[in-house]
Amino acid sequence: MDSTVANLIHGFSIALQPHNFLFSLVGVLIGNLIGVLPGMGIMATISILLPLTFGMPPVAAILMLAGIYYGAQYGGAICSILLNLPCHPSHAVTCLDGYPMTRQGRGGVALGITMLASFFGAAFGIVQMILFAPLLVRIAFQFGPAEISTLMLLGLLAGATLARGSALKGVAMTLVGLILGCVGSDLDTGTSRFTFGAMSLYNGIDLVAVALGFFGIAEFLKSINRLTVGDLSGVRVRMRDMRPSRADLREAALPILRGTLVGSLCSLIPGTGPTIASFIAYAAEKRVSRHPERFGRGAIGGVASPEASTHSSVQGDFVPTMSLGIPGDAVMALILGALIIQGITPGPQLMTEHPDVFWGLIASFWIGNILLVLLNVPLIGIWVRLLQIPFRFLYPCALFFICVGVYSTNNEMFGVLQTLVIGIVGYGLMRLGFHPAPVLLGFVLGPRLEENFRRALLLSRGDPWTFVGSPISATFVALAVLLVGMQVVLAWRGRRRSRMDAVLAGNERGRRMAPVEAPAVTGSLEV
């Protein structure tokens, strides 16, 4: 315990260094801004800024990218509550009760409660990371290549089947990601794979090109002329409107607690990101509430619980990513990719080899979340005005940043061409009902999965039973089989129409505006 405190103090000394603090601040501000703007996704933003971080020291880079991720969660709620637009899928349920509150003139209170719930959820998630990550690391140190391969297999399967849309299509997209990760020269032998003679492909496809193709260009191709800006007339939110009354606080306290717990549990299951956490929290809250009829008509619990859950899950998501090197969703995969580009190998050794990164990140979470609460209250007026920037001004600028960002990674136009091709293919895949998030998971984990797979076979002199040879890896394989079995049973039961979609269907306007970035809304979990 003492060492934890010492580590935390070390972390704060890192995070409070002027330039680290500055980048953390820049990150949360950009994140908050992106969260507010309808039509801009977190994935696109992080990937646009990714090339900029290549020249930065690793700690500053990671603090900034992480700041964008959790900062965007604060902004997304504003959009949902005031405009009824689920700009970011993890806040889609917040619309259900947040917007009715706005129409009753209580939008400010809803925002105030959201801030409280967010901070509480985030704080819990960070504590979870402090306590859990070192524990996981201790276990993970006993992993050999066979265990790592099976764990990755489990993580990929979970990410693919629990994510939004059909489980089969999710698995297909993960496999496509694995193939994309194979492109380039083979690490062991130098054989060039899937390069088709193009010299520029020898180093593999760029992470930035994959991310911006799928989450930037493909998304813009999908949402152009389909996004409308909401009407803010009659909505006025001032600072003092945000202060909840004592009765409001009493009503929100328990939902916040329950939402936080749901979020932290969800973050421990790979593949269940904040979106699923928020849906489950809302459904659970409605079930335990003594006044379920109030839900959908401006119940404070319907805002507090999913928001707390989103934030605790966002912070908790960093646990498997930082301790095992297995990202839970696409955003985490991108942040992991950024670490790899910085020359830091993710995995259990990260915490001992790069304590600055790990503990600095945790300290920056505290600082960033406090900053966000402090900033959001006085800045609320500005955010409300920014909500009205039309998409038609945003996307051309974003396209320009995409081009410049991709060009700057290698200083060649070939990257831009790659991104464009991936974007067009990605759009086609989306039209066929595939969701792109698992591609990124496969792409980032693929090379490491292959490496460990080959090493495990080498160590066992070609015995494939090595993958179920130790109790740990046998457990992972059993869990993977269980996961697949569960999906088969669910599919067997017929065309289930999940309640979550029914919830969304009730939100007419929300359906018309497709969320611009949609990592993980489950269709298979019964909520």
Place this chain on the structure above:
Amino acid sequence: MHASASIVRRYAAGGLILLLGLAVVLEARTFGLGTLARVGPGLFPMLVGGALGVIGLLIAVTPEAAEHEGEGGRPDWRGWFCIVLGIVLFMVLGEHLGLGPATFACVFVSALGDRSGSVRAALVLALAMTVVAGLVFTLALKFQMPFWRG
């Protein structure tokens, strides 16, 4: 969605994945599979390709729940054309004329893709972004591509 359209799409999606899997398997065989004890560069992609083929078949034969279908509606061709052309122009002009003209063309052309905007608004936006590109990328960040290739 219409039932037959949904079936067509199911076969299209499954068939595409199946074909992709087959292509990957065929290509991967040429890399050298090695032995199990010394896995060659081809084995892993071949396994992935094989799995992809199986999943493609399964997608084609599994009826899907309605909520899993993709984004409805036809693509917006004007938006499409302008976005793609904007990026192509960035590549061509960036290579031959420099960052300034590339930025202007990219922002201007892609902004025209929006049906509610005017040419004038697109022009103003493109000019503003070109100024930003010059100040931020060329002057502040020392971007590799010259602003104007004389």
